Amino acid sequence: MNSEAAEEGTMITSTSASASESEKVDFSSSEIEYVSYGGEHHLPLIMRLVDEELSEPYSIFTYRYFVYLWPQLSFLAFHRGTCIGTVVCKMGEHRNTFRGYIAMLVVIKPYRGRGIATELVTRSIQVMMESGCQEVTLEAEVTNKGALALYGRLGFIRAKRLFRYYLNGVDAFRLKLLFPPLQNSFLLPMNKNDGHYHQDYLQQEGCSESHHG
Amino acid sequence: MAEKASLVRFLPVPSPSEQTVWADVSSLLNAACEDLQEGELIHGENFSLFAAMSALEIMDPKMDSGMESCGYRSVEEAIENNAAPIPLNHDRTIDVQCVIDVMDHLLACEATWHTGHSLAQTVFSCIYLLRLERTSLHPLLHTFCRIIRATCNSVISVVSDARTHEEEDIFIMAHGLPLKGEGDEKCLSMLQAVEETISRQLRACKALSSNKKVLEDIEPLQTKFDLEEGYCKAVLCRLRFRKHFYHTLICMRKPQGKGFELAKKHIASCLSELAEMVNSSVFLSSNASGICQTDAEDCTTASGCQPIGFDASLNGRFSAPTPPRAIKIFGWKKAVKYFEKLLHDLAIICSFSLSPFFEDVLRFVGQFQKSKPDLVARAHLHILLVQDGKLYGRDYFYDIISRAISLPDVIKNQELHKSDFVVQLGQLVVNLLKVLCTNAAWQRRKLGKILQDWSVTSVQLELALKRELGELSKLSVDENICIKLSKLLLIWSEEQTFWIASRFLMMGFELELYSPCEYCMVYWYLYIIFVKLLEKTQMRLAASLDTSKKKGKKKKDHPKDTTIDATHFSPLVLLLRCYICLSEGLAMMLAALSNERMISQKPSIFNSEQERFIQHFDLLLKAHVPDHISYVLFKKSTVHTQLTSVMKYNYFGDVQRITKELRGSFAGDPERLAELRQIEQVAEHNRIALNVIHQAGARDQSLKLRKTSGRHCGQMNAGGAFGGNRGVGPVPPEKGIFPLDHLHECDLEKKEYMACLKSSNHLSEKCKHFSKKYLQCRMERNLMAKQDLSELGFREELDKEGSKERDNKIEK
């Protein structure tokens, strides 16, 4: 097995998003309900979703490892009582940093492209940040354009390429999201106009510039 | 139930010893299982949830390799059930057909193994190989299997000696396989004998068919006379390919590249036998009689038939304790292609001049890596470069270093290799060469790590130099030489450090690690690195001229400005200047576009560009390559950049000017010329892009390009990188901000636009009609992502004929 994987204790993959954008469901975003992992009755729901959508095989022990130890980091999305998306994560010490790790993320095909995955990971990452994580990492197949775009927009960079990382022989990217050192400065300016954001941050660094007008 | 059962497997098993007493605990376990409620877990010191993850769930076909094979439980059982009969068929014609299929499938397996699968699941899925002694009654099959086994051993030894397998760990795993056998050293003579027999059979059949007298009485290969020639030929080229391939491997292992000339001949023979094999496929498939494989592309034999005697599941238990790997054996045609490429890559190694100059070595490795050679070829290069701690097993690395810094003879004769620093740098050079032989993904990570070592060594050198200078008061000639040596070593080691950094950054493009919105900072950092690299290169050149001048003092043939000439106008220096202009130009252009809101991206909610900067350049920043770089510095130097200033500095025009000068110096060096051409193209495309964008932006400041944000990034900068100063540049500059128009599909449009610009004194305003046509052409041909032209500042009205007056009004 890949040493990187062994080091992380797990591996993640995905079927590349060759989404045959099958019958889309008509729904409004407000109908989607997000819940934190609530116990053993959620486990089969998560397993079914992940088994269907991700290429890497996981045993039930893998799921248990994550949801038993970090239930607060796993979320499920429901639409009218059906589970349609889930995220499974962990966090812990890794080479002197406290880091979060996104293990699995899935939204079923009819519900894709509506921001559900974004909402799910955002919730997990928020909890990680509040729990003192300095960074978040994950691996994604280089061919998984959807996931790469999604994480890119959340601020992840592609830190490394992992040669033939997956059992199916495909390369992976190790994605990383570094949190800024001063957390509070980041929760505030979120709702400001696009583009002014970096400048605010820069000004904190003592680089005066006033250039938008 | 399955869960509970598999938990049992993970209870600690004591190692058997004399005192071990075995007891049946099934009833105990059953009772325990009865007690467990649904969802309950067993906890134990040796059984954490983490450990449990590596448990394989028994009876789950996804996890349990045992579930997959519905086939035989052992090789013996397979053989008993006639899965690998000998002879393969009692009809001798069919027997030959089947043997050829086995040969072909083995080739396919071998290629699959070389490209990242386990030996157990590929070559050793062959039952004949697993029990080689059984085949001794079938000389043809037997010798073929033997040479395959010998070849596998030889390839494994190269790869494990080169330690390149660290990057591809499953390659050399051969646990439990019968790889070593008696008598393999004789495989070549056995092969020779079989080959001889078949050539005689071929001769005999040719003689018969042309009604000549048969010189000797020989039993034919098989029974159908009309097929005899075809089958003899098909078998012969397969045997000869194996023979020459094995010879190639042996020759290439000879120390100091001494076998390269012979190896080249064997490689040429391999290639022509491969061509023969391909030729034979028409004959083989038209006379095939076995069960046909369905898909022609996936077909693992030339005949198209399913081979006899293979069963991958038999070795299931030899594969690592992982879930079964999905494995697809190469199609035969693809396998032939693989071997052709491998042989070409090996031929490149054999043709290397074994130059003792470090720069040449780096250039060669870089050029070699450009064709993305696979593991086996890279392992051979590695073995060549570092043998017995010497370059090519021939030159001491301290000699290489002294040559690189053009050390004056006075010092050379001193005991250079006793200097701790030289030893240390020698070790760094060895590591660097090893790293440069690995695959791109691995290489970049390792380059990032060794950067630290180089930079530490430079710092130590600098400290030592300061100390020596401090003791200058008691100056003697000897000390002076010491100082000179330290100075040269310091400059050289810094130069290498910056070169490694530039390669590290550029490889990020090849590996697709940068998203378009990060290009600006990457080009900026590259620019800084290139400037530093140039500085060190110039210092080294000046220092070496200094020494040679002293040497030639009396001749007085060094006019004063040769130093300036060499340090400012040497081709190497000029080439570096191109890279500096190009990276600076791209960084500034991107900065300007984002400052003028022509590209922008939504801020991410969790961090900012600053964190992305820190993460991308983490290893460089930690190694202080160079000192005092920070995000704030990046921002300060780019935040005020405007398009007009980018236009004014004319970075891309400068590049084009320098490349023109350089072409003469590189005449006769096709690699360099190709590099120059690529640089020129990138410069040209970006100059045009800049013109077009500048015009679009200037006309309508209020243009809301921001709305289409994010996307713009991806569209305008289809990725860009360029070769390094020594040609080790990992990425050919395929793309600039615009992808290159390789087919010159939009040449006409471009020329019209450029001509218009010229005639209108570069008032791009007057040429928007042409620039629009040019952009449209690019979009139509996918040389630029499609987007509404209005987003680029072209209004609908401009489109209509006769709207010129209105046009003018708008502009006023």
Ligand SMILES: CC(C)(COP(=O)(O)OP(=O)(O)OC[C@H]1O[C@@H](n2cnc3c(N)ncnc32)[C@H](O)[C@@H]1OP(=O)(O)O)[C@@H](O)C(=O)NCCC(=O)NCCS
């Ligand atoms: C990846 C996946 C979770 C995305 O789910 P989703 O709910 O559609 O994602 P979102 O709607 O939150 O997408 C957010 C952004 O991601 C990007 N994105 C998502 N899917 C994309 C796709 N197929 N192509 C391009 N971009 C895509 C877009 O930028 C999108 O924003 P936009 O629609 O405003 O442009 C889903 O496709 C999936 O389950 N795939 C299979 C499993 C998988 O790959 N998991 C990831 C393992 S690391």
